[in-house]
Amino acid sequence: MVATLYCCECNLCSLYACPEDLDPKNVCVQAKPLARERGLTFKGDPASITPHPLAEFRRVPMRRLIARLGLGEFNNVGPLVDHSFSPQKVKILLKQHAGLPAVPVVKCGDQVHVGDLLAAPEQGKLGARLHASIDGVVTVGRDAIVIERREQGPLGP
Numbered sequence: 001m002v003a004t005l006y007c008c009e010c011n012l013c014s015l016y017a018c019p020e021d022l023d024p025k026n027v028c029v030q031a032k033p034l035a036r037e038r039g040l041t042f043k044g045d046p047a048s049i050t051p052h053p054l055a056e057f058r059r060v061p062m063r064r065l066i067a068r069l070g071l072g073e074f075n076n077v078g079p080l081v082d083h084s085f086s087p088q089k090v091k092i093l094l095k096q097h098a099g100l101p102a103v104p105v106v107k108c109g110d111q112v113h114v115g116d117l118l119a120a121p122e123q124g125k126l127g128a129r130l131h132a133s134i135d136g137v138v139t140v141g142r143d144a145i146v147i148e149r150r151e152q153g154p155l156g157p
């Protein structure tokens with residue numbers, strides 16, 4: 001049962017390798033809490049772990065995996081076109097993911113340049129530092145910072 005603890009839940013066995021269409025990955029998922037309840041843990045030295053001698057021969061060809069999963073029709077390789085993207089306006093959410101919303105360090109009307117810091121998490125809190133992705137003038141909202149390009153004449157805006 002301890003071996004199930006090594007399962008990284010990649011799902012390769014269930015989606016690709018099992019010739020019987022069984023679901024070994026989920027067996028591991030369900031066995032892990034049981035193993036922990038019984039105090040089963042890895043007791044060895046992690047540094048002593050080495051790859052299986054046949055690991056090189058167990059690689060999965062990506063083309064076979066795509067075919068097996070029935071993803072062939074979605075495997076669109078192009079044509080890819082280089083094209084420049086230069087938006088007039090961007091909206092950057094203060095809350096990007098796990099963690100607290102960032103606190104703006106700019107105010108409405110500030111001129112910013114690409115890379116300038118717009119907002120940062122409170123000291124000691126988990127969050128993201130947000131930077132300007134275009135040059136422009138800032139509007140600070142409750143949930144987001146908007147940057148808008150402004151045409152500048154020879155004498156400025």
Ligand code: SF4
Pocket residue numbers: 006007008009010011012013014024025028
């Ligand atoms: S048991 Fe299945 S899901 Fe777990 S690591 Fe091995 S191939 Fe991946």
